[in-house]
Amino acid sequence: MTDLVLSRRRFTQGLGIVVATFAWTTRSAIGQAPPNLPFSLRNNRKLEGWIRLEPDNSVVIFTGKAELGQGILTALAQIAAEELNVEFDKIRMVSADTTRGPDEQYTFGSQSVEQSGAAIRAAGTETRAILLAAAARRFDLPETQLKAMAGSVVATDGRRATYWQIASEQPEILRREIAANIVPKRPADYRIVGQSINRVDLPPKLTGRASYVQDMRLPGMIFARVVRPPRYGAKLMALDDTTVRSLPGVVAVIRDGHFLAVAAEREEQAIAALNALASGARWSDDGISLPDMSNLARELRQLRSETSVVGTAGQSEPAPPDAKRISAEYVRSYVSHGSIGPSCAVALLKDGHMTVWSHTQGAFPLRGDLAKVLGMQNSEVDVIHTQGSGCYGHNGADDVALDAALVARAVPGRPVKIQWMRDDEFAWAPIGPAMTTKVEAALSSEGRIVDWSYDVWSNSHAMRPGQAGGVNLLAAWDLSVPFTKSPPPRIPQPFGDGDRNAVPPYELARKEIRNHLLLDTPIRNGSFRTLGAHGNVFTIESFMDELAEAAQLDPIAFRLAHLKDPRARAVIEAAAATAGWSAGAKGDGWRGRGFAYSRYKTIGMYAAVVVDVSIDRNSGIVRVPKVVIAADIGSVVNPDGARNQLEGGIVQAVSVTLKEQVTFDRRQITSRDWAGYPILTFPEVPSIEVVLMNRSDPSLGAGEGSLAPTSAALANAFAHATARRIRLLPMTPERVKAALA
Amino acid sequence: MSTRITVNGESRMVDAAPDTPLLYVLRNDLGLNGPKYGCGLGQCGACAAIIGGNLVRTCSMPLRDVENDHVTTLEGLGSVENPHTLQKAFIAEQAAQCGYCTSGIIMAAKVLLDRNRNPDDEDIKNALADHLCRCGTHNRVVRAVRRAAVELAR
Numbered sequence: 001m002t003d004l005v006l007s008r009r010r011f012t013q014g015l016g017i018v019v020a021t022f023a024w025t026t027r028s029a030i031g032q033a034p035p036n037l038p039f040s041l042r043n044n045r046k047l048e049g050w051i052r053l054e055p056d057n058s059v060v061i062f063t064g065k066a067e068l069g070q071g072i073l074t075a076l077a078q079i080a081a082e083e084l085n086v087e088f089d090k091i092r093m094v095s096a097d098t099t100r101g102p103d104e105q106y107t108f109g110s111q112s113v114e115q116s117g118a119a120i121r122a123a124g125t126e127t128r129a130i131l132l133a134a135a136a137r138r139f140d141l142p143e144t145q146l147k148a149m150a151g152s153v154v155a156t157d158g159r160r161a162t163y164w165q166i167a168s169e170q171p172e173i174l175r176r177e178i179a180a181n182i183v184p185k186r187p188a189d190y191r192i193v194g195q196s197i198n199r200v201d202l203p204p205k206l207t208g209r210a211s212y213v214q215d216m217r218l219p220g221m222i223f224a225r226v227v228r229p230p231r232y233g234a235k236l237m238a239l240d241d242t243t244v245r246s247l248p249g250v251v252a253v254i255r256d257g258h259f260l261a262v263a264a265e266r267e268e269q270a271i272a273a274l275n276a277l278a279s280g281a282r283w284s285d286d287g288i289s290l291p292d293m294s295n296l297a298r299e300l301r302q303l304r305s306e307t308s309v310v311g312t313a314g315q316s317e318p319a320p321p322d323a324k325r326i327s328a329e330y331v332r333s334y335v336s337h338g339s340i341g342p343s344c345a346v347a348l349l350k351d352g353h354m355t356v357w358s359h360t361q362g363a364f365p366l367r368g369d370l371a372k373v374l375g376m377q378n379s380e381v382d383v384i385h386t387q388g389s390g391c392y393g394h395n396g397a398d399d400v401a402l403d404a405a406l407v408a409r410a411v412p413g414r415p416v417k418i419q420w421m422r423d424d425e426f427a428w429a430p431i432g433p434a435m436t437t438k439v440e441a442a443l444s445s446e447g448r449i450v451d452w453s454y455d456v457w458s459n460s461h462a463m464r465p466g467q468a469g470g471v472n473l474l475a476a477w478d479l480s481v482p483f484t485k486s487p488p489p490r491i492p493q494p495f496g497d498g499d500r501n502a503v504p505p506y507e508l509a510r511k512e513i514r515n516h517l518l519l520d521t522p523i524r525n526g527s528f529r530t531l532g533a534h535g536n537v538f539t540i541e542s543f544m545d546e547l548a549e550a551a552q553l554d555p556i557a558f559r560l561a562h563l564k565d566p567r568a569r570a571v572i573e574a575a576a577a578t579a580g581w582s583a584g585a586k587g588d589g590w591r592g593r594g595f596a597y598s599r600y601k602t603i604g605m606y607a608a609v610v611v612d613v614s615i616d617r618n619s620g621i622v623r624v625p626k627v628v629i630a631a632d633i634g635s636v637v638n639p640d641g642a643r644n645q646l647e648g649g650i651v652q653a654v655s656v657t658l659k660e661q662v663t664f665d666r667r668q669i670t671s672r673d674w675a676g677y678p679i680l681t682f683p684e685v686p687s688i689e690v691v692l693m694n695r696s697d698p699s700l701g702a703g704e705g706s707l708a709p710t711s712a713a714l715a716n717a718f719a720h721a722t723a724r725r726i727r728l729l730p731m732t733p734e735r736v737k738a739a740l741a
Numbered sequence: 742m743s744t745r746i747t748v749n750g751e752s753r754m755v756d757a758a759p760d761t762p763l764l765y766v767l768r769n770d771l772g773l774n775g776p777k778y779g780c781g782l783g784q785c786g787a788c789a790a791i792i793g794g795n796l797v798r799t800c801s802m803p804l805r806d807v808e809n810d811h812v813t814t815l816e817g818l819g820s821v822e823n824p825h826t827l828q829k830a831f832i833a834e835q836a837a838q839c840g841y842c843t844s845g846i847i848m849a850a851k852v853l854l855d856r857n858r859n860p861d862d863e864d865i866k867n868a869l870a871d872h873l874c875r876c877g878t879h880n881r882v883v884r885a886v887r888r889a890a891v892e893l894a895r
Binding site: 068069070071198199201202203204205206207208209210211212214215217223248266267268337338339340341342387388389390392419421422640641644645647648649650651652655673674675679680681682683685687688 | 757758761762765768769772773774775777778779780781782784785787814815816818819820821824828831832835837838839840841842843844847863865866867869870871872873874875876877878879880881882883
């Protein structure tokens with residue numbers, strides 16, 4: 001943690017600009033913070049802002065992080081119970097709620113255990129120490145004769161008091177700022193952290209108890225839908241809403257500029273009204289010229305860009321002239337989040353106060369942008385995180401929250417629920433940007449990489465609400481007084497944006513890595529799980545195999561020859577051993593095996609992946625029977641939860657690699673349902689073996705690190721099987737057949 | 742316009758147009774949460790319920806067509822306090838992440854186990870081939886269905 005905090009300070013201060021780092025933290029906030037204070041405590045110092053002992057003998061833990069299906073509330077409750085010495089089932093979690101609880105900005109980047117976990121650990125440790133000290137005064141005993149256990153302080157003479165008794169007698173003791181000067185438990189003493197405790201949210205979800213914002217039902221609630229334009233950039237020229245207004249149940253038609261919505265008493269009435277309203281709307285022929293899908297690499301490189309060198313070494317000396325030079329170019333297509341449940345929100349304007357229930361990843365930043373668009377003060381708007389379908393990044397969650405608020409503003413006193421239709425989500429949510437890369441390296445006669453040159457072209461993968469210089473909410477751009485999008489942020493390494501993981505993890509004496517941040521944004525861009533790491537690791541790890549082949553070396557041996565970090569070497573060796581990697585094994589034309597390694601965000605979790613493929617050369621269908629991953633995520637809070645995340649990332653990566661691309665013609669997005677955007681199905685999912693390294697180092701988030709190396713290892717397995725390489729994702733049957741022809 | 746339907750063993754009067762997709766009746770008139778809106782096109786399976794022993798996509802089934810049938814949703818299988826064997830197995834295997842697709846998957850698994858008491862992994866995967874899961878919990882789901890089959894055979 002210390003390293004992470006210090007490096008963030010250095011980056012921010014060094015650049016002297018408002019830096020959109022991982023948490024878009026402002027300089028002033030960082031300037032006030034004492035050193036070594038866990039990141040999330042810096043702006044949230046009040047102890048009772050994190051932990052409260054409730055009269056019903058429970059403990060409420062407040063976190064600014066949101067449950068997205070990744071099991072974070074369970075993991076954080078484990079950390080709290082551990083440090084407090086209370087039973088796990090005494091903990092209740094309150095999450096990402098602007099009416100109460102800390103502002104931890106966004107739930108993204110696999111940082112929840114690292115950030116919120118560190119804060120809750122510090123707050124829990126401190127609370128336990130305060131209660132022990134108070135009990136010492138109460139019993140008039142030295143603390144050495146007291147022990148905190150199972151929610152009580154027990155004295156050696158047999159006297160005891162529960163935490164709740166102590167706190168009710170001396171309520172002022174917990175009303176203070178967190179000093180964070182008490183050493184937390186040693187990992188060796190953990191009883192709850194490190195256990196595979198079952199997710200607290202699953203029994204309700206698996207039995208149909210209201211769990212999601214989609215399940216909210218408020219008295220007097222109405223349903224609304226938004227008529228989106230036929231394409232990006234089209235303007236609402238004329239509207240005939242007479243038919244709509246006569247339809248049963250219609251409560252209101254809302255038009256503001258090019259934003260058009262309808263509200264009705266019943267959900268199916270709102271959908272019928274949506275269709276009628278769409279027929280009555282006439283849109284201009286305006287549009288944004290979209291790239292030619294058949295040549296994304298060329299199209300992306302033609303966009304305006306801003307180039308920066310994000311990694312360099314050894315440039316003062318020329319590259320050895322006699323080295324063998326090899327180069328290649330790679331492409332990853334545009335990717336949709338593909339949430340199974342389209343985005344949904346509930347909004348209510350009552351007595352001048354707007355409350356929005358949303359599955360946003362950033363309740364506080366969203367609140368700020370909603371207030372801006374609605375012309376209200378932050379204090380007049382609240383956002384309460386309420387779970388939704390898995391998002392895997394920045395999907396339509398924030399946009400539908402504004403949609404609902406705009407409709408709610410037109411019908412004060414009535415709660416409004418909007419769930420986007422399937423095509424809204426596919427066509428209008430932010431999309432993971434396409435990326436293209438070019439890499440050139442030089443190999444010495446001994447098979448060492450002596451030069452490395454790398455370029456990545458990509459739009460920003462970070463266009464969330466709360467960013468400076470604009471408003472990143474879909475409807476805001478269509479209002480009669482429109483807001484503009486933020487400019488893309490400049491996120492420095494090691495986090496990066498399109499250049500996340502663009503700097504190879506290998507020991508390279510001479511290298512230069514350039515990021516070409518694309519400024520024109522034909523396709524609406526946003527964060528998809530891993531940001532640019534996916535395209536960069538796909539490139540780097542594919543190319544490492546190409547280099548190993550040129551050097552006539554085993555791909556794993558070749559990587560190890562360029563790696564010193566013992567944790568990196570350990571995961572690679574563990575994956576190789578578990579998979580039974582055999583150096584020099586040959587593919588037989590239809591079966592093969594591939595390897596890849598990466599350390600997510602350069603400073604996050606380590607992963608080494610072995611993928612097996614089998615290829616039907618006639619149909620071009622690639623199957624993945626088996627994936628092995630070895631992962632080092634530091635100290636593991638919940639092993640089964642971590643495995644679930646790693647497995648899920650692998651399945652999603654196989655899906656993205658083999659099948660997924662947002663499709664469009666030159667005018668509009670054409671993949672608007674699951675037939676147009678197929679994902680991996682049950683019969684196609686590989687069996688997965690996870691090896692979790694057992695370490696006591698600080699925890700590293702497990703939510704994203706398995707994806708990128710899986711894609712690269714799959715591509716390498718294909719090349720191993722067929723001696724042909726596909727450098728363009730997805731590896732559709734057509735492309736496979738073309739590669740094998 | 743009132744329609745009488747039987748859901749989870751209870752007879753209910755519903756005041757909705759006969760062409761209303763059953764999904765909205767279940768969710769909004771009867772307050773059930775199991776069936777979810779996913780696509781409205783019968784492509785994803787999130788809205789699946791059991792009607793007359795068959796798995797049905799409720800987003801694409803009008804109310805008028807279920808008047809004489811028995812509808813079972815996730816809630817009809819069991820509760821937090823008294824979960825069905827399948828629900829217990831899904832909890833034991835932690836066979837969900839966001840859980841949004843899982844209701845439809847459990848209903849499909851119920852229909853499978855009603856017809857095949859001893860399915861192998863292939864049978865399970867094929868029975869769930871039209872159900873989409875985006876979190877990637879497929880292998881856990883298959884284990885959970887197998888576990889439930891073993892439990893039910895006892």
